[in-house]
Amino acid sequence: MDNKKVIIAGAGHGGLVAAAHLSANGFDVTVIERFAQGTLGYDWTDMFEKDCFDFCGIELPKNANYVKVPESVFVSPNKKTKIKTEVLSPITNVNMDRSAIYDSLIGFALEKGVKFEYETKIISPIVENNRVTGIFVEKNGKKETRKADLIIDAAGAFSPVRSLLPSNLMIENEFDNTQxxxxxxxxxxxxxxxxxxxxxxxxxxxxxxxxxxxxxxxxxxxxxxxxxxxxxxxxxxxxxxxxxxxxxxxxxxxxxxxxxxxxxxxVRRAVGKMVADGYAAVGDSAAMTVALIGSGIANSMIAGKMLADVVIENNGKTDVKTLWKYNVRYFKEINADICSLDKLREMLCTLGTDNLNFLLNKGVVKGEDITAAIKEGGIKLGIKDLIEKATKGISDIPLLLKVMKTLNEGEKLSKIALSIPEEYDENKVKMWLSEYNC
Missing domain, CATH: 3.30.70 (Alpha-Beta Plaits)
Structure with a gap:
């Protein structure tokens, strides 16, 4: 793989994981990052699932420590209702600084031979004959080109790479202000x-x-x-x-x-198509967060390992048919379980505070519903549950019907995510995307 060049556009968590594993397997990998060395990571402390580090083969930062997860209390807009629920497992979570995570991931990448080019602004992708062949960058005030066999887009929600890809590649360019x-x-x-x-x-x-x-x-x-x-x-x-x-x-x-x-x-569902010839998105560039909540570092790291595995297992091929296997794996193993929450986000954006107060104050939405939504990716209702909620919401039938419709659409979206075409066929993928993006 010595002649295969990979550029990671932006030092995102998933991109760094992919970079390390590809470099360890003989690829020539360079991370291009606009910020200066030593300045990455917000000055925040967060809880993360230890399992994602194990999956990626990375040791936990030395200052990581296991924590008891506090009770989670969800408060209605008028504060009349407070719903206690357990959202996170108290066993598998560790507390660590975000800067420590970056130090760990960058150290792991350097150990595997990854090169870094800091203070280099990414401007746009280079696309030739429908293949992404590189990126334009700005270095010391000058526009330069960087060419590679594979561009891994880890440049965030407003990635200048993804947002400027031609429409015929069928990759979403922009996220709207409700996403x-x-x-x-x-x-x-x-x-x-x-x-x-x-x-x-x-x-x-x-x-x-x-x-x-x-x-x-x-x-x-x-x-x-x-x-x-x-x-x-x-x-x-x-x-x-x-x-x-x-x-x-x-x-x-x-x-x-x-x-x-x-x-x-x-805070939306993952991008439906996140690959093209010579291109793959990971992390926030592909919206790999949990809708409504925004947590996504674990998903991004796991996706970075998935992407590297697909490229390595297929002898360095970077065409869309090969990279689609990564797209499929992420959807089946992660996205299908969480994408239904995006339907709840869409509903909440149009619901308004009065309706939300009604649902929470009347007990139409309860603690176990919120737990199911976050831990299982959706609210599952049986006949008994439906009757109970209908009784509590009887004074506002139109609102109740809207909620029920949203839950049905969320379950349907999860099934659509699971039905992603196993093999890349442009027409089949286009038809599937029209359903997934509805």
Missing amino acids: VFETFRAFYERDMTVTPPDTDWNVYFFHLDKPGISWYECREEYCDVLIGRFNKFGEQDIKQVIDDFKNEHPELTDKIIRGGQFAFIP
Whole structure:
């Protein structure tokens, strides 16, 4: 494989995993990243599933530690209803800094012989005869070309590679503003003289009547605040959220001790077709996050390993028919289980706070429903469940019917994801995409 060149466009988590495994198997791999060395990763601490590191053959960062996952509490917009539910497993999760994850992945890639080119801005793809053959970059103020047998797009939700691919490649170029959260997250100093009323992970739907979510968690060292919205927001909006949280959580102060950064996170179903001749998308570039929630590092890392395995198993072939096997594997093993949540996102975007309050306050949506949605990728209802929800929602039949329709569409979407054509045939893939993207 010594003559096979691979470029990773952007140092995303999945791209770094793919880079390391391809380089270890004889490919000439270069990661091109716009930011400077040592500056990658938000100043955030998160919980991650240990299994994804095991799957990728990567050791956990040294500062990773197992944590007890707090109770998850979902709060209605009017705060009249708080639903407790267990979302994450307390056994397989570890707590670690995002910068530590990057240090671990970059160290793993360097160990395998991957080269890095920092402070290089990616401008657009190079496409010749319907094949992606490279990328245009800007280096030291000059436009340059970088050619390769395979471009792995790990450049994020607004990737300049994916967004400028020609339409005949059938890869979605843009995500609309209801499919991406603008997210602010910061860790605030905790007033240690105040006993917190709870240490739950509180998730607020349509907080302060704004489409999106906010969360609050009191930890031993700090108070964790996240705001995710479909629309742009600024400092005044953040202040309103903090002031509102202070009313319920008096231990919260105004002083930011870590974080304080904005990020754009896809909260939609994965891109249907994520490969072309000489091209494969991974991570946020392919929207590999969990819809509504935005968590996606584990999915991205696993997908990076899947992609590398497909290329290696097929002797370095990078045509669309070969790379489609990666597309299929990701859909069958991961995306089919979580894509139905995207139908809930679509519904919530049009629901409004009054309707959401009704569903939560009346008990039409319960803790086990939210658990099923997040852990299993959808809400599964039997006849008894339907009768119970119909009884509780009888005063608003049109809304109940809308919810039932959404749940049916979510289940249908999962089945469509599983029905992805096993072999690449352009006409069959085009027909399948028309169903999946509906």
